[in-house]
Amino acid sequence: xxxxxxxxxxxxxxxxxxxxxxxxxxxxxxxxxxxxxxxxxxxxxxxxxxxxxxxxxxxxxxxxxxxxxxxxxxxxxxxxxxxxxxxxxxxxxxxxxxxxxxxxxxxxxxxxxxxxxxxxxxxxxxxxxxxxxxxxxxxxxxxxxxxxxxxxxxxxxxxxxxxxxxxxxxxxxxxxxxxxxxxxxxxxxxxxxxxxxxxxxxxxxxxxxxxxxxxxxxxxxxxxxxxxxxxxxxxxxxx
Amino acid sequence: xxxxxxxxxxxxxxxxxxxxxxxxxxxxxxxxxxxxxxxxxxxxxxxxxxxxxxxxxxxxxxxxxxxxxxxxxxxxxxxxxxxxxxxxxxxxxxxxxxxxxxxxxxxxxxxxxxxxxxxxxxxxxxxxxxxxxxxxxxxxxxxxxxxxxxxxxxxxxxxxxxxxxxxxxxxxxxxxxxxxxxxxxxxxxxxxxxxxxxxxxxxxxxxxxxxxxxxxxxxxxxxxxxxxxxxxxxxxx
Numbered sequence: 001x002x003x004x005x006x007x008x009x010x011x012x013x014x015x016x017x018x019x020x021x022x023x024x025x026x027x028x029x030x031x032x033x034x035x036x037x038x039x040x041x042x043x044x045x046x047x048x049x050x051x052x053x054x055x056x057x058x059x060x061x062x063x064x065x066x067x068x069x070x071x072x073x074x075x076x077x078x079x080x081x082x083x084x085x086x087x088x089x090x091x092x093x094x095x096x097x098x099x100x101x102x103x104x105x106x107x108x109x110x111x112x113x114x115x116x117x118x119x120x121x122x123x124x125x126x127x128x129x130x131x132x133x134x135x136x137x138x139x140x141x142x143x144x145x146x147x148x149x150x151x152x153x154x155x156x157x158x159x160x161x162x163x164x165x166x167x168x169x170x171x172x173x174x175x176x177x178x179x180x181x182x183x184x185x186x187x188x189x190x191x192x193x194x195x196x197x198x199x200x201x202x203x204x205x206x207x208x209x210x211x212x213x214x215x216x217x218x219x220x221x222x223x224x225x226x227x228x229x230x231x232x233x234x235x236x237x238x239x
Numbered sequence: 240x241x242x243x244x245x246x247x248x249x250x251x252x253x254x255x256x257x258x259x260x261x262x263x264x265x266x267x268x269x270x271x272x273x274x275x276x277x278x279x280x281x282x283x284x285x286x287x288x289x290x291x292x293x294x295x296x297x298x299x300x301x302x303x304x305x306x307x308x309x310x311x312x313x314x315x316x317x318x319x320x321x322x323x324x325x326x327x328x329x330x331x332x333x334x335x336x337x338x339x340x341x342x343x344x345x346x347x348x349x350x351x352x353x354x355x356x357x358x359x360x361x362x363x364x365x366x367x368x369x370x371x372x373x374x375x376x377x378x379x380x381x382x383x384x385x386x387x388x389x390x391x392x393x394x395x396x397x398x399x400x401x402x403x404x405x406x407x408x409x410x411x412x413x414x415x416x417x418x419x420x421x422x423x424x425x426x427x428x429x430x431x432x433x434x435x436x437x438x439x440x441x442x443x444x445x446x447x448x449x450x451x452x453x454x455x456x457x458x459x460x461x462x463x464x465x466x467x468x469x470x471x472x473x474x475x476x
Contacts, residue, residue, distance in 0.1 A: 081472050136421035143417045147408040157404050160469045161418065164397070167465050168422050175425035175454050179432045 003218065011215035017208030018061075024201035025057035052116045059109040061206040063131070065213050066102030067169075069095055070134070072217075073141075074166035077159035089155035092162055093145065094220045098213055100138045107131055126176035133172050137165040251338045255346035259320070260353070269319055269354050270361075273312045277362045280308040281369055288370075297370045302434035304370070306390065306427055308362055313355050313394050314419055317402040318412045320351055325406045334474060344399065344470040352395040359387050377440030382448050386437055389455035390430035393462060397422060400466040403473050426462075429454035 031051065076092035079085075110128055115121050122128070144161055148154035263269050284304055288297060297304070324330040324347075333343055363383070398419060405415035433451025436444040 081469075133421050133424050136417075140417045140421060143410070144404070144408065144414060147410040147414050149409070153407065156472050156475075157407075160400075160472055161404070163469060164400075164422065164462070164465055167461060168425070171458055171461065172425040175429055175458070178450060178454060179428050 004222075007215050007218040007222075010211045011219075014208045014211030014213075014215060017204050017211065019208075021057060021061075021201050021205030021208055024197070024204065025054050029057070029198045029201050030195060052113060055109055055113050057201050057205050059106065059113065060202065061209045062102050062109065063106045064206060065209040066099055066106055066134075068210065069102060069213050069217075070099045070138075070166055070169065073099060073162040077162040077166075080155060080159045084152075086151075086155065089159065090224050091221065092159060094217055094224065096138060096141050096162065097220065098217055100135075100142075101216070102209075102213070103131065103135050103138055107135060126173070129176045130169070130173045134169050137168065141165065248339055248342050251342045252346045252349075255333070255338075255343065256350055259346070259350040262323070263354070269316055270357060272319065273316045273354065273358045274361055276315050277308050277312045277358060278365065280311060281366060284370070296373075298438060301366070301371060301438050302431045305363070305366060305434060306431050308366070309355070309359060309390070309394070310420070310423070310427065312358055312362075313351075313391075313398060314412070314415055316354055316358070317351055317395070317398040317419075318405070318415050320347065320354070321399075321402040321406040322411070330474070340471040340474055341467060343474060344467060347403075348396050348399040348466075351399055352391055355391045355395055356388070359391060363387075378437040378444055378448075379440070382437030383434065385452060386430060386433040386448070386455075389433070389452055389459060390426060393426040393455060393459045394423065396459065396463040397466050400470055400473060403470070422462075426455060426458045429458065 031053070072095035073092050076088045076095060080088035080092060107128075110131060111121055114123055114125075114128065141158060141161055145154055145158050148157060288295070321330075324333070401418045401422070402415055405411055405418065408414045410417075429451045433448050433455065436448040436451065
């Protein structure tokens, strides 16, 4: 019962915090100055306030959350391999579902920003590429799960793939940054430090996202448990 | 005692590798299918490049085309090498025998590495003959084998783990593709960069080559260690 109250309050609090962070981002944070560029590549005319930067307060918390939740896929994968208990497999699966949600949100907001700032829907830029790869890895995780019928084998394979994928994601991030791509010039804006109110809006958004992630995780977990109990009852009635 | 165990593991390793090589020498199945597949990929390249005009120099994308061919042929080979084991009940027999799981992993991975290297060595001259006749080779010659080896090690190491998983699924080769491509992405990016530096040469190519090699070495070390550690769970399940 206590867990339910905690989950519910986390959900409400997370909703409130992300909303507050959102409002703060638009009304209380100073705009960030970005270069005003002409169509000629790389010629900076001057600086102008960037309205599109506001997406930072949504996009980055979501992106960070996705990485953090993906960590739990690997973590529960390791726990499963150590204990062979079914609950850890279920946890890993749900963590990956939550990761997929956050990764898709990250991709969507990232593409919007790319379209607005660089004038193209898609650019093979390190962060976008990494996220694209991560989306594929998360989808691959579910493809793998769906193509195995034996329950224990499915759990083991999924755990192993979850761990490997989690190791692969940061490597992918590092390599896309270090290997220069000659096709598209990488436009990276050096980020200055955040001012107080900017940091506050960002952190409030981040904590809100993490609370929502926690709430979704446990709600799904309960659903799975209820589902298992239902299956057990059905089996008992038939037998 | 420890030395004895090590000697035993080495003998087991040699036995499994020997079995794969003897089977290949008798049937010639892997090399034929992978080599033919690589050759057919070249035909597809010709179609893909057929409208690119005379000003277009295929050398600029040679490294990418080569690795594309290697990715597809290696997926074919990896799948086959494990399908054999499974269909003929060989993997089960191996698991019943008192062989350490890591030994199985290394033997299968080295076997796959050898086949992939053979295919690479066969493909490169054919590719050069078909696409790179105009213009000269500009880089340092020793860079090519190093880049090929570093890439092949990663592909066959992680690929062996993934193929062992995918042969036990309903989708088999499709599942292998879905798992393999995104996991290999960073390795391929580094491999293409290093190979490209080797093919094109020019200013900064040596540095670009070593950056790529360093990335590949890092990927190989980390991912091989992970695959090695996790293989035991996969074959046991």
